[in-house]
Amino acid sequence: MASTTLDHNAGEWKKPAVGWLKYNVDARFFARARVTSMGACFCNPTCNLVAGLISWRQPMLSTLEGEA
Known part of the structure; x- marks a missing residue:
């Protein structure tokens, strides 16, 4: 049986280094309206x-397309 390790810092936001920008994206799927919304900052x-x-x-979009 394989052991599973959780990375508790995986979801932690870290500010970018000087001279860099951080790009965060997300997608949401509305099945009834058949629409995908995407946002970025x-x-x-x-x-x-x-x-x-x-x-x-x-x-x-498909989940794969929207998350890409």
């Missing part, structure tokens, strides 16, 4: 929002 090393965007796609 760019943050600088001082954790200030630099840019953001949202997008809707219809017909709905």
Whole structure:
């Protein structure tokens, strides 16, 4: 039987290094409306929002496409 180890820091947000931006994305799927929504934001090393965007796609994307 294989043992499973959980990385408790996997979901922890870390600020980017100086000179870099952090890009966070997410997708949500609305089956009834057959729509996929996606959002993204760019943050600088001082954790200030630099840019953001949202997008809707219809017909709905597959989970693999939306998360990519």
